[in-house]
Amino acid sequence: MFSKIAKNYNTAYLNVYLHYVFDLWIHAERQKRRNGDIIIVRYADDTVIGFEKREEAEYFRKAIEDRLAKFGLSVHPTKTKLIRFGKLAFTSLEREKVGTFDFLGFTHYMSRTRKGAVVVKRKTRKKSLRNALVEVKRGLWKRMHLPIWHTGLWLQTVVRGHMAYFGVPFNIRSLQKYEWEVKRAWLWSLRRRGQNGRMTQERFLIYASQFIPKPRIVHPYPELRFAATHPT
Numbered sequence: 001m002f003s004k005i006a007k008n009y010n011t012a013y014l015n016v017y018l019h020y021v022f023d024l025w026i027h028a029e030r031q032k033r034r035n036g037d038i039i040i041v042r043y044a045d046d047t048v049i050g051f052e053k054r055e056e057a058e059y060f061r062k063a064i065e066d067r068l069a070k071f072g073l074s075v076h077p078t079k080t081k082l083i084r085f086g087k088l089a090f091t092s093l094e095r096e097k098v099g100t101f102d103f104l105g106f107t108h109y110m111s112r113t114r115k116g117a118v119v120v121k122r123k124t125r126k127k128s129l130r131n132a133l134v135e136v137k138r139g140l141w142k143r144m145h146l147p148i149w150h151t152g153l154w155l156q157t158v159v160r161g162h163m164a165y166f167g168v169p170f171n172i173r174s175l176q177k178y179e180w181e182v183k184r185a186w187l188w189s190l191r192r193r194g195q196n197g198r199m200t201q202e203r204f205l206i207y208a209s210q211f212i213p214k215p216r217i218v219h220p221y222p223e224l225r226f227a228a229t230h231p232t
Contacts, residue, residue, distance in 0.1 A: 015044065021071050022047075022064075029063065041103075048103050050085070057082055085110065087118045105166070124166050124174035132162060133181050140189040148190070152211030155186060159213050167218035175215035183208050 023042065026049075030038045036052030038060075051057040061082060065075050083099030090098050090110040100109040106122040113119055136158060143151045159182060167175060186208070190199045 018042070018045070021068070021073070025067055026060070026064070029060070033059075043104055046103060048101065090118050106168070106171075111170075119170075121170040122168050123171050124178070128166075129174060129178060132178065133185065136182055137185050140185055144189060144193060148207060149211075151186070151189075152207060155182065156211045156213065158182075163213060163216065163218055167216060169217055169219065169221045172215060172217060175217075179212060179215050183212060186212075 026040060030040075033056070036056050037050075038052070038056065039050035041048045049057075049060065051060070061080075068074055081099070081101070083101060084097055085099055085101070085108075087110070098110050100107055102108070102125050105125055105128040107125045108120055108122055110118065111121045136155070139154065139158070140151065143154065159179065162178060163175060166178075183204075187199070187201075187204050190204065193199075
């Protein structure tokens with residue numbers, strides 16, 4: 001089970017502040033209770049906590065709310081949820097009740113590999129994909145009348161950066177959608193340059209193949225990461 005916390009706090013000292021308010025406190029609480037495994041991952045004001053037992057999740061949810069309230073902070077009312085998650089939850093008879101959660105631009109969900117193994121998969125969160133495409137369209141609009149090669153090099157950098165972050169295992173469909181939308185936006189931009197009919201589909205595909213990288217998984221699969229960090 002996972003509980004996600006988002007605090008209504010935004011300052012340059014957020015990480016230092018939450019280190020004392022949240023990190024040290026919850027580590028001490030975890031050591032005192034020791035009732036099942038607890039996994040904690042925090043990045044800035046986004047936190048995912050995994051509990052082995054439901055009663056522990058319910059206890060810590062209330063305890064965290066009380067702890068933050070002492071420092072004028074609060075748990076985000078709409079982004080916080082308690083869900084069933086993990087291999088055991090997925091393979092039980094209540095598979096349809098296994099939830100998903102968003103964290104660091106990804107939607108995390110349980111699924112099976114082609115070989116039937118139950119794994120945690122990640123795909124680009126819809127909002128993250130939408131925001132990334134909005135930024136591409138804004139950039140294309142600003143570069144409407146620049147040389148094609150200039151815009152192509154810029155797009156190449158943007159797409160590579162997107163792939164470098166979101167190119168995780170099992171996320172190829174989201175990467176393909178991003179590539180397709182980027183190409184469509186670029187073609188629309190080129191056809192708005194006052195040269196109607198000159199930018200054909202065939203000509204555009206030459207530019208696209210030259211500048212826009214193909215979608216690919218750039219991060220290793222979990223078993224490869226484990227083998228690298230735990231050599232036999």
